[in-house]
Amino acid sequence: MSRRVEHIRHSKRVTRGPRWKALRMQALDHDGWACVVCGTHKRLEVDHIQPVRTHPELANDLDNLQCLCGLCHTRKTRIEVGHKPLTPKRQQWRDMQRNPVTHKENDHADI
Ligand SMILES: [Zn+2]
Numbered sequence: 001m002s003r004r005v006e007h008i009r010h011s012k013r014v015t016r017g018p019r020w021k022a023l024r025m026q027a028l029d030h031d032g033w034a035c036v037v038c039g040t041h042k043r044l045e046v047d048h049i050q051p052v053r054t055h056p057e058l059a060n061d062l063d064n065l066q067c068l069c070g071l072c073h074t075r076k077t078r079i080e081v082g083h084k085p086l087t088p089k090r091q092q093w094r095d096m097q098r099n100p101v102t103h104k105e106n107d108h109a110d111i
Helices: 003-015 020-030 070-080 088-098 100-106
Strands: 044-048 065-069
Touching: 003 020, 003 070, 020 044, 020 065, 044 070, 065 070, 070 088
Parallel strands: none
Antiparallel strands: 044 065
């Protein structure tokens, strides 16, 4: 099993739990419904600061939760599971692919 799949499996165990829903709302409230890294209000997810994989005892600890957008969350997870972060150029391209509306002029960029 790849390390990434294992990572997802571990956090699923927590996010399926009945307490997660309430905890998630508390965490979002705590961070003002904004990504703590880039400040966006879109596509918010609640992240475990210390991964559940290594710190299962902190899985339901509000202090261990932070609000991240999908992009920042993916970036953090990549680093945690041992992938090197994308180069800025590569990341820029990725971001562009995910937000085609705001980057219309680059629609046909061929990288
Ligand atoms: Zn973000």
